[in-house]
Amino acid sequence: MQSYAVADLLLEDEALRDGLQIESRIFTIGEKIELFDYLRDAGLKRIQVGSFVHPRIVPQMADTDALIRTLGKQPGTVVSVLILNDRGLERALACGVEHVSMSVSIALVAAALPGVRISLHLHDTRGLGLANMLAGYEAGVRTFDVCAGGLGGCPFVKGAAGNVPTEDAVNMFDSMGIATGISLPALMPAVEFLETTLGRALPGRMKRVLAFQRACSAETGGAG
Numbered sequence: 001m002q003s004y005a006v007a008d009l010l011l012e013d014e015a016l017r018d019g020l021q022i023e024s025r026i027f028t029i030g031e032k033i034e035l036f037d038y039l040r041d042a043g044l045k046r047i048q049v050g051s052f053v054h055p056r057i058v059p060q061m062a063d064t065d066a067l068i069r070t071l072g073k074q075p076g077t078v079v080s081v082l083i084l085n086d087r088g089l090e091r092a093l094a095c096g097v098e099h100v101s102m103s104v105s106i107a108l109v110a111a112a113l114p115g116v117r118i119s120l121h122l123h124d125t126r127g128l129g130l131a132n133m134l135a136g137y138e139a140g141v142r143t144f145d146v147c148a149g150g151l152g153g154c155p156f157v158k159g160a161a162g163n164v165p166t167e168d169a170v171n172m173f174d175s176m177g178i179a180t181g182i183s184l185p186a187l188m189p190a191v192e193f194l195e196t197t198l199g200r201a202l203p204g205r206m207k208r209v210l211a212f213q214r215a216c217s218a219e220t221g222g223a224g
């Protein structure tokens with residue numbers, strides 16, 4: 001059996017960006033901050049809050065500059081944003097964001113910058129998100145993008161399902177003895193907030209598992 005050492009694992013939640021960019025309901029800045037607070041309080045150390053894309057193409061992200069300015073510096077949690085081009089980088093620098101993400105070809109980067117920290121961005125389209133995450137971990141990747149509830153899809157990739165649910169990834173690493181620094185029960189308010197606000201159940205599995213475990217222990221307690 002493979003043994004795993006406690007490692008500097010980093011899960012970056014992207015529900016506010018990859019999750020909300022596909023939703024027809026546009027969240028207010030207040031709602032985005034509420035979700036950010038739940039995720040930060042659960043222990044997420046890096047949270048992607050938006051992207052700098054043209055608001056006509058992705059109107060859900062139109063308030064990203066204002067959101068970053070409102071959030072300001074967050075002690076213990078890095079606020080991250082997705083950029084696609086130079087214009088996006090200029091907007092990111094102008095509002096003082098601490099971390100930018102950019103999708104690039106891993107062929108090119110590994111060759112040009114040996115030793116650079118690579119992150120893996122997975123959608124769960126074929127139900128293999130966690131399996132691919134584990135394969136990535138075993139290959140040495142230590143940073144993974146996730147979305148609370150498994151929210152998401154992609155306006156540019158037709159048929160893409162949501163990202164790997166944050167809570168399911170935390171459960172997987174917890175059960176392997178790999179510290180994430182994220183509290184699984186404390187993630188539930190974020191998932192519940194999203195499900196209530198959007199009016200539908202999300203694909204993440206751990207909310208149902210924890211509810212079932214609570215019901216079982218209440219039953220056992222009642223019988224005893």
Ligand SMILES: [Zn+2]
Nearest residue numbers: 018121153154
């Ligand atoms: Zn994505």
